[in-house]
Amino acid sequence: MTFDPSISIAVLGGGQLGRMMIQSAMNLNLEISCMDPDPNAPCKNLASHFVNGDITNYDEVLAFGDVHDVITVEIENVNVEALEELERRGKKVFPQPRVLRTIKDKGLQKEFYLEHDIPTSEFVFIHSKEDLKDYTDLLPAANKLRTEGYDGRGVQIIKTEADLNKGFDAPSILEKFVDYAKEISVIVARNEKGEISTFPVVELEYHPEQNLVEFLFSPSEIDATIRANARKLAEKVITAFDMVGLLAVEMFVMKDGSLMVNECAPRTHNSGHHTIEGNITSQFEQHIRAILNLPLGNTDTKGSAVMINLLGHPDHAGTAKYQGIDEAMNITGMHVHLYGKKITKPFRKMGHVTLVGQDLQKLKETARSLKESIKIIA
Amino acid sequence: MTFDPSISIAVLGGGQLGRMMIQSAMNLNLEISCMDPDPNAPCKNLASHFVNGDITNYDEVLAFGDVHDVITVEIENVNVEALEELERRGKKVFPQPRVLRTIKDKGLQKEFYLEHDIPTSEFVFIHSKEDLKDYTDLLPAANKLRTEGYDGRGVQIIKTEADLNKGFDAPSILEKFVDYAKEISVIVARNEKGEISTFPVVELEYHPEQNLVEFLFSPSEIDATIRANARKLAEKVITAFDMVGLLAVEMFVMKDGSLMVNECAPRTHNSGHHTIEGNITSQFEQHIRAILNLPLGNTDTKGSAVMINLLGHPDHAGTAKYQGIDEAMNITGMHVHLYGKKITKPFRKMGHVTLVGQDLQKLKETARSLKESIKIIA
Secondary structure (H helix, E strand, O other): OEEOOOOEEEEEOOOHHHHHHHHHHHHHOOEEEEEEOOOOOOOOOOOOEEEEOOOOOHHHHHHHHHOOOEEEEOOOOOOHHHHHHHHHOOOEEOOOHHHHHHHOOHHHHHHHHHHOOOOEOOEEEEOOHHHHHHHHHHOOEEEEEOOOOEOOEOEEEEOOHHHHHHOOOOOEEEEEOOOEEEEEEEEEEEOOOOOEEEOOOEEEEEOOOOOOEEEEEEOOOOOHHHHHHHHHHHHHHHHHHOOOEEEEEEEEEEOOOOEEEEEEEOOOOHHHOOHHHHEOOOHHHHHHHHHOOOOOOOOOEOOEEEEEEEEOOOOOOEEOEEEOHHHHOOOOOEEEEEOOOOEEOOOOEEEEEEEEEOOHHHHHHHHHHHHHHOEEEO | OEEOOOOEEEEEOOOHHHHHHHHHHHHHOOEEEEEEOOOOOOOOOOOOEEEEOOOOOHHHHHHHHHOOOEEEEOOOOOOHHHHHHHHHOOOEEOOOHHHHHHHOOHHHHHHHHHHOOOOEOOEEEEOOHHHHHHHHHHOOEEEEEOOOOEOOEOEEEEOOHHHHHHOOOOOEEEEEOOOEEEEEEEEEEEOOOOOEEEOOOEEEEEOOOOOOEEEEEEOOOOOHHHHHHHHHHHHHHHHHHOOOEEEEEEEEEEOOOOEEEEEEEOOOOHHHOOHHHHEOOOHHHHHHHHHOOOOOOOOOEOOEEEEEEEEOOOOOOEEOEEEOHHHHOOOOOEEEEEOOOOEEOOOOEEEEEEEEEOOHHHHHHHHHHHHHHOEEEO
């Protein structure tokens, strides 16, 4: 077959995920256009065409997608109706709009799991804050906005009845806390031919308050059977969605070794950043391979890896400066990825660091001390 | 120390080397501007600022460099006088203009080796074609233009007296063929603090007619003492030049195990492309670290690697199409890098492929068959 790099790809969203996708797509001469509401989005100077626009607006998304061959996303909160119209016009839209419609609404997403016999935690629909008091038997629980939650926003923890007033007065779900042993993620890819490939399981450690991934460990140190089950479960989910593209499936490992799906993202994901240096094929290249119907790449690890999210210092906002990066560059196997964001804000995702080596325990120790020594201030 | 990514970097040249430098510089939020005479140069859409200009013109180079903090090159054939003026104005210019002045002239380069007791092959200066007939005792030999030779251009092989008419009627050198066992390359980096770091030795296999690297093998399979000597020799050369930046030192390994320097390039180099996936730090990141006076990265190999240059098919010129890339994507550890060139020409460097794995012999076999199956046609 002859590979024609002149195929044009449109990405809704122009943040760090789009930026790392462009970085990978350069290897295939692919030109990527991005649309983002932020005129200084991370992709601004790197996209072949950057459109400063509203990705939730029907007309803007339609006009943007209509001049490209393949349309994809780096965020779920996009105008699905426009993507459906683009699909009707014969464009390749991956993930498919119907998948985005289900996943972008945490309520529909949870219902989908129930319908497809995919294990997930107990939940109820909440229409307004008033409803919460009817479900105190579910506490402690997480109250999650059905739409527009992202990077720790749109989630409130309701531990006891005293916290009920923290809940959202908006369509949301209340999700019973599960007493899990570990949080893991499996990224799975599928192309139009129906080929499926999963990445090895990783473990996630969250920031205690911000609901943001703080550390990622690859490979996971869980039992081989559970690992195999997790990869099978991810395959089951992408098959159930009948989707093309990349799907990050976040799961809980329960104390009895069983698995529950926490949530999914039909795109490249924070839990796959380590794959750039840590795996044979990166999640960004795999996404491109999947949406262009190319053969999927081998996902094996090249060793152990720890990823650290670099978040804006809680007390700083303004033009970003990076303390401790120079010194960190002395560490063998340390790879820094800054996201091209001029302005830092408390807990804003400004970049990540991946440590690659053979001894996961040593990498974890290095990571915990590195986390303290790098500060993003204004 | 606080790392400030707002430092601005100017690159003279906007080809594949600049493009892969930008790809790496993205990880540090660094903005890179490029100047290139080709309005469709590979960096055009990826540089923060792309200036279509003449990099050999004093005024254009001065104006371009003057609005940046650090100036570097991806090709030697640039206006050195303008770089000297920029240096006088307090700009960081790495490699230093005096190094470029010596290296861009193959005659001065050879004289430099003699002066600094760096082993190199026997040569004479040629002023015009007429001179050649006085040096038939040097045959077989290579007649090389003193300046402007690049990628196989500017070199004529003079095997016997019958070939004398193929020689250049221009300032050139005539270099006696050396009966070497292998061609190798060592890339060495040096920062302003004087820290020096060499990459492991690689072996090069040239296209039989085009004087272009066809295959690169990493690590080299030569004796450990020769390897150590080669790294020491590269350190000696960069120290003799007292230069900051990256220096590729191409060498011959003689049949008795001694070394001769063939030629140098004070920049990222074709013999370092495999480092992107094959070594802990890539040559592109190392170059950036060196010119910004950051700590140099660890250069260890991550396994074995073979790099194949993808050259335009000898019978095709026009809009490039890539045969066999899809199929090649089934090979585990195959990484393709296309250079963003719309137009292919016979033997034009259009991209490269790196195969990474543990067994160098198997990688070599795969590489030789892959070389036949990928065709860049119009």
